Amino acid sequence: MDGAIVCTPHSTHFAIGRELINEGKRRYNADRSNCRPVNVLMEKPMTTNVKEAKELHNLLMDRQAEGSVDVGGERTEKPRELNVGGGVGCFLINHSANYRMQARAARSLIQTGKLGEIQHVSAFFASPLSWIFDDPANTGWNEPDDSGEMLGNGFAWGQSSHLLAWIYHVAGCDNLIPHRVYCAMTTSERTGADVSHAATVMCKNGAIFSLSGTSLLPGNAHSDPPVGKRIKIKIFGTKGALIYSGIDRDPSSGSLEWLRGDGDHHGAVEIQCPELGFEFEDLSQDGIGPESMQCFIDSCLGRDDFYTGADVLVGLRSVQTIDAMYRSHVSGNAETVFH
Structure with missing residues (x-):
């Protein structure tokens, strides 16, 4: 599985999102050199209470830190716009206007x-x-x-x-x-x-x-x-x-x-x-889908130049x-x- 689109009722987003993030973490910890990231496109709202939103945010920021790279001998986080890292290829919220x-x-x-x-x-x-x-x-x-x-x-x-x-x-x-x-x-x-x-x-x-x-x-x-x-x-x-x-x-x-x-x-x-x-x-149902969907697919295909119109901090x-x-x-x- 390359990714998942979460389009269930509002209050269920958190539990599903947490499982997907943890699946990415499991893959990453099992084999970092050959990890197949989990990509997520989540319907809005990200969650329906602050506690859950903060937990998703903290989980993804932990993954982002694990995805940091060496630049001139110093540890630097990958830009949020490119990749959250740590087994999660992308975590996008489907606010299609943002893309x-x-x-x-x-x-x-x-x-x-x-x-x-x-x-x-x-x-x-x-x-x-x-x-x-x-x-x-x-x-x-x-x-x-x-x-x-x-x-x-x-x-x-x-x-x-x-x-x-x-x-x-x-x-x-x-x-x-x-x-x-x-x-x-x-x-x-x-x-x-x-x-x-x-x-x-x-x-x-x-x-x-x-x-x-x-x-x-x-x-x-x-x-x-x-x-x-x-x-x-x-x-x-x-x-x-x-x-x-x-x-x-x-x-x-x-x-x-x-x-x-x-x-x-x-x-x-x-x-x-x-x-x-x-x-x-x-809201178009024709063609190849909205820009948010296209960015999700780009991430599933391993491309790192997709646009992050709504990330976990926007959701929070x-x-x-x-x-x-x-x-x-x-x-x-x-x-x-x-x-």
């Missing part, structure tokens, strides 16, 4: 300092998926598991995890470390699942961001023709801003804009990836934030993020 060229371009702008220090993010996500969260039969989407550790189940785990993963990947997990979260939610009368939320996330470095979302967009994302999800993301730094908004079924509906705040270019707008327009989730940050959102909704107070 698109627009996400890569946005991340590059921020990584190269074009926006300066990130100080504020405003993000909105609307899905035409009320029929999922309002149906008692959809227990995997609407009901917490039996562990007692999964807080709520609904739009936040099922959809907002995509939005958070894009923000953390593009802005950088080290630039936005969530510290405290205040959130209010509305829920379905039939299932109790959360269907809308508004949250404020305060980060350790002083940055703040607002996050709102709902499943109440009229229509159906899987009808013929499908109704597209609507997304608006704005990232503001000390040297510029980045705006990405549109309808995910209509590339002509938006674009990736870089608003420059440097020198003679102050106020200028430069469109990134103009030939692509707006693209978020890749998303889980930490959503967990705090649910706790805040219950308590009515701002809640400290578990680290």
Whole structure:
């Protein structure tokens, strides 16, 4: 077996992911010189509680350390973008929007300092998926598991995890470390699942961001023709801003804009990836699959140049934030993020 795609109900991801990582570790320890890595493509959310997310993170970071190499006599970890090492070829989360060229371009702008220090993010996500969260039969989407550790189940785990993963990947997990979260939610009368939320996330470095979302967009994302999800993301730094908004079924509906705040270019707008327009989730069932699937297959084939659009740290940050959102909704107070 070269790899596994984990597409089971949300709350089961952890146990399966842990077994796959440990299988990679077993192979690596048995024969490091001839180890056939285990590759993982995991559906979102990575887990449904922080404890489990941290355990997967720690397991993979241990594997990454074992996969370090000698450079000039010093031990250096392999870059997370290439290989986690230690018997795991890749550990990718299937936030398909993160693997698109627009996400890569946005991340590059921020990584190269074009926006300066990130100080504020405003993000909105609307899905035409009320029929999922309002149906008692959809227990995997609407009901917490039996562990007692999964807080709520609904739009936040099922959809907002995509939005958070894009923000953390593009802005950088080290630039936005969530510290405290205040959130209010509305829920379905039939299932109790959360269907809308508004949250404020305060980060350790002083940055703040607002996050709102709902499943109440009229229509159906899987009808013929499908109704597209609507997304608006704005990232503001000390040297510029980045705006990405549109309808995910209509590339002509938006674009990736870089608003420059440097020198003679102050106020200028430069469109990134103009030939692509707006693209978020890749829901196409045709061709060779979304970029996330292609990266997983590349890793299974032993290629080391695949793109890591959502790794275990992105998954952890998303889980930490959503967990705090649910706790805040219950308590009515701002809640400290578990680290």
